Amino acid sequence: MSRATVQPFPPTPGSNVNFGAEVSNVDIDNLRDGDFDVIRDALFTHQVLVIKNQGHVSARAQYEITKAFDPEAVGRYGHGKTIDAKRSVLHPDLKTIPHQPQVQVIGNGFVKEYEGLKNIHLKHPHHRSFHATVIPDQDDLVATRFYRWHIDAALYGLAPPVATTLMAVRVPGGRHQTVRYDDGSGDEKIVPLGTTAFVSGYSMYDNLSPEDQEFARTTRVEYAPHPYIWMSQAKSRSDGLGLVSEGKELALSDLPPVEWDKVQILPLCWTNPVTGKLALQVHPAAIRKLHLQDGSVLEDLEQVRDRIHRLQRPGIAPDLVYAHDWEEGDFVIFHNRGLLHSVVGAFAEDEVRIFRQCNIAGSKLPTGPQHVLA
Ligand SMILES: [Fe+2]
Numbered sequence: 001m002s003r004a005t006v007q008p009f010p011p012t013p014g015s016n017v018n019f020g021a022e023v024s025n026v027d028i029d030n031l032r033d034g035d036f037d038v039i040r041d042a043l044f045t046h047q048v049l050v051i052k053n054q055g056h057v058s059a060r061a062q063y064e065i066t067k068a069f070d071p072e073a074v075g076r077y078g079h080g081k082t083i084d085a086k087r088s089v090l091h092p093d094l095k096t097i098p099h100q101p102q103v104q105v106i107g108n109g110f111v112k113e114y115e116g117l118k119n120i121h122l123k124h125p126h127h128r129s130f131h132a133t134v135i136p137d138q139d140d141l142v143a144t145r146f147y148r149w150h151i152d153a154a155l156y157g158l159a160p161p162v163a164t165t166l167m168a169v170r171v172p173g174g175r176h177q178t179v180r181y182d183d184g185s186g187d188e189k190i191v192p193l194g195t196t197a198f199v200s201g202y203s204m205y206d207n208l209s210p211e212d213q214e215f216a217r218t219t220r221v222e223y224a225p226h227p228y229i230w231m232s233q234a235k236s237r238s239d240g241l242g243l244v245s246e247g248k249e250l251a252l253s254d255l256p257p258v259e260w261d262k263v264q265i266l267p268l269c270w271t272n273p274v275t276g277k278l279a280l281q282v283h284p285a286a287i288r289k290l291h292l293q294d295g296s297v298l299e300d301l302e303q304v305r306d307r308i309h310r311l312q313r314p315g316i317a318p319d320l321v322y323a324h325d326w327e328e329g330d331f332v333i334f335h336n337r338g339l340l341h342s343v344v345g346a347f348a349e350d351e352v353r354i355f356r357q358c359n360i361a362g363s364k365l366p367t368g369p370q371h372v373l374a
Contacts, residue, residue, distance in 0.1 A: 001032065001033060001034060002026075002032050002033065002034030002035045002037070002038050003025040003026075003032070004023055004024070004025050004026045004034075004035050004038040004039065005023070005024045005025055006021050006022075006023050006038065006042045006046070006049075007021060007022045007023075007024065008020065008021045008046060009021060009022070009322075014319060015319055015322075016203075016319045016320055017200075017319075017320060017321070017322045018200065018203060019046055019047040019048060019198075019200045019202075019203075019322065019339075020046055020047065020048040020049075020050070020198075020322055021042055021045075021046035021048070021049055021050075022049070022050045022051070022052070023038075023039060023042060023049050023050070023051045024051075024052075026038075026039070026051060027054070027057075028051065028054050028057045028061055028062070028065055028331055029054075029056060029057045029058060029061045031065070036065070036068055039065075039333070040068070040069060041274065043069065043163060043333055043334075043335050044272055044273060044274035044275065044335060044338075045274060045275065047198075047200060047202075047334065047335040047338045047339050048198055048322065048324075048332065048333075048334045048335070048339065049332065049333045049334070050324070050330060050331075050332050051330070051331040051332075051333070052327070052329060052330060052331075053329045054167060054329055054330070054331035055167070055168075055169065055328055055329035057167060057331060059097050059099070059100035059103045059115060059356060059358075060100055062100075062103055062165055062167060062331075062356060062358050063075075063100055063102050063103055063358055063360075065165065065333070066102070066161075066163055066164070066165045066333075066358040066359060066360055067102075067360045069162045069163040070161070070162045070163075070360060070362055070363050071363075072363035072364075073162075073360045073361060073362060073363040074361075074363070075102065075360055076102065076158070076360065076361045077096075077101060077102045077104070077358075077359070077360065077361065078152050078153060078154060078158065078160070078161040078164075078359035078360060078361050079152075079154045079158070079361075080154060080157070080158050080361065087229045087232050088228040088229050088232065089130070089228045089229075089231060089232050090228050093106060093123065093125050094106055094357070095117055095120050095122065097115045097116065097117065097356075098115075098116045098117070099115070099116055100115075102358055102359075102360060103115075103356055103357070103358045104356070104357045104358070105117060105120070105122065105354065105355070105356060105357075106122065106124075106355045106356075106357050107122040107124065107169075107170070107352070107353040107354045107355050108122050108123060108124035108172075108194075108347040108351055108352060108353040109121075109122055109347070109349065109350065109351060109352035109353065110122075110352070111352065111354060114169070114354060115356075122352075122353070122354070124194065124343070124345065124346070124347045124353065125147050125148070125343050126147075126346055127144065127145040127147050127236070127240070127346075130147060130148060130235065130236050131145060131235060131236045131237075131238060131240070132235035132236060132237070132238070132244045132246075133182065133238055135180065135182075140346050141175075141177070141346065141348065142177060142178060143177060143178050143179075143180050144177045144178070144179055144180070144191075144344055144345050144346050145179060145180060145182070145238065145239075145240055145344075146179060146181075146197055146239060146240030146241070146316070146342040146344055147236075147240055147342055147343040147344060148236060148240050148285060148342055148343065149199070149239075149240050149241045149242075149284060149312075149316065149340045149341070149342045150283050150284075150285065150340060150341065150342065151281060151283045151336055151337070151340060152164045152336050152341075152359045153283060153336070154227075154361065155223040155224075155227050155264050155283060155286050156223065156224075156225055156226055156227060156262050156263065156264060157259070157262035158361035158362070159361055159362030159363065159364055159365045159366070160336060160337060160361075160362050160365075160366060161336050161359035161360050161361060161362055162335070162336060162337055162360075162362055163333055163334065163335060163336055163359065164333075164334055164336045164357065164358065164359040165331065165332065165333050165356075165357070165358045165359070166196065166330075166331075166332045166334075166355055166356070166357050167330070167331050167332075167355060167356045167357075168326045168327065168328055168329065168330040168331075168332075168355055169328065169354040169355060169356060170328060170352060170353055170354040171194070171326045171327060171328050171353060172193070172194070172347065172351040172352060172353055173192075173193070173327075174193070175192075175193040176190055176191065176192055176193060177190070177191060177192075177193055177344075177345055177346070178190050178191075179191055179197075179318075179344060180238075181238065181239045182238035182239070183237070183238050183239050187317065187318050188318065189318040189321055189323065191323040191344055191345070192323065192324075192325040192326070193345055193347070193351075194326065194344070194345045194347060194353060195323040195324055195325065195326065195344045195345065196323075196324050196326070196332070196341055196342070196343065196344065197321050197322070197323050197324075197341060197342045197344050198321070198322045198323075198324070198334060198339050198340070198341045199315050199316050199320055199321055199322070199339065199340050199341075200279070200315070200320070200338065200339055201270070201279025201280050201281045201315075201338050201339055201340065202272070202277050202278070202279045202338060203315055203320055204279070204280040204311070204312060204314070204315030204340075205269060205277075205278050205279055205280040207314055207315065208280070208311060208314075212311055215268075215293075215311075216268045216269050216278075216280055216311060217268075217269055217278070217368070217369045218292075218293035218369075219267075219268050219290055219291065219292055219293065220265050220266060220267055220268065220290070220291040220368075221265070221266055221267075221268055221282055221287050221289070221290055221291070221308070222263065222264070222265045222287075222288050222289040222290070222291060222297075223263065223264045223265075223266070223283070223286045223287060223288060224249070224286055224287075224288040225252065225255060225258040225259075225260075225262070225263050226255045226256055226258070227283075227285075227286035227288075228286075229250060229255055229256065230249050230250050230255060230286075230288075231243060231249060231285055231286065232250065233248040233249070233250065234246070234248040234249050234285075235248070236285065237309070239313065239316065240342050241284050241309060241312055241313060241316055242284030242285055242287070242305050242308065242309050242312075243284075243285050243305065245301055245302035245305055249301070264365070265291060266365065266366060266368075267366070267367070267368025267369065268280060268281070268282055268311075268368070269281065269368045269369060270337050270338070270366040270367070270368055271366075271367055271368060271369070272337075272338055278368070278369065279337070279338045279339075280311060280312065280315070281337060281338070281340075281366065282308055282311075282312065284305070284308055284309065284312060287304055287305065287308055288301065288304070289304060290304050290307065290308075312340075315340075316340075323344065336359060337366050
């Protein structure tokens with residue numbers, strides 16, 4: 001019998017975050033009958049679950065619970081083998097565990113041995129490598145950016161994973177940093193060092209005007225083929241929410257051969273399988289075209305990006321961001337089809353951090369409002 005309890009995050013002064021919960025009285029390595037049903041229901045209700053003191057959990061158990069959210073999935077890592085492509089923007093950030101290849105090691109610094117990986121150099125992504133403008137060097141340890149707001153998804157061939165799990169093995173602690181949006185809004189947010197930031201696709205949709213909601217319900221987005229190679233020369237906006245348009249995307253002729261049946265055209269809004277609510281779910285860096293309700297296709301990349309950014313930007317306002325304060329042993333499960341998330345922060349070289357990440361390519365594409373699917 002399950003003894004799991006689910007406690008929604010308590011309200012925090014100045015925050016309007018309306019998602020997230022802590023799950024207690026479970027051991028991911030030894031789930032009791034009924035535990036997973038509680039966790040599954042909680043995930044689709046609260047979108048982010050934090051389970052403390054799980055540092056002992058095996059990579060196998062992490063894989064198994066991640067896959068359990070999509071039992072029909074075949075069990076491939078969410079990006080398949082595409083992260084092996086040296087030109088992919090994801091390539092430097094992930095090290096695959098040899099005995100459990102759906103689970104990746106991420107983090108910062110030099111690690112002599114972990115999970116069969118030896119003498120690995122982990123590198124926490126730094127906005128300097130991806131943003132069009134950067135925070136001056138002298139502010140680098142006190143100020144930071146949202147690196148890249150995203151959904152964990154290949155967006156080419158493989159369906160987006162339902163859930164991602166993150167386990168904090170080693171966490172350098174103590175400091176805080178200020179996230180600067182640097183977009184003229186004056187927005188800033190103080191966050192714990194190396195936080196993972198989450199925003200709700202449901203709030204993003206709910207807070208739109210009725211006209212924008214109608215647009216979001218009736219429009220589909222076409223993602224670039226091989227999106228992480230296609231974008232590899234392009235740079236991000238300062239808020240981490242999509243790219244600036246400087247014509248740096250790779251030409252189709254410079255990509256690996258494109259199989260056009262793998263290109264994904266997805267609804268802007270994805271339906272929650274338990275609550276039925278709509279989340280505005282768009283990976284802003286990978287978008288290429290918009291398919292509008294009247295059948296026309298918006299192909300001007302700068303206009304496509306501007307339209308999507310206008311819809312998404314209110315949803316990353318400082319009061320809507322949940323910035324998880326990692327402790328060693330934290331096991332976080334998040335609903336990858338209802339949230340956007342971002343790496344945050346800049347570590348010093350000697351600040352060693354080790355995390356394990358797992359997600360599984362979905363068995364089906366996400367569904368949106370019925371009339372868009374015709
Ligand atoms: Fe991610």
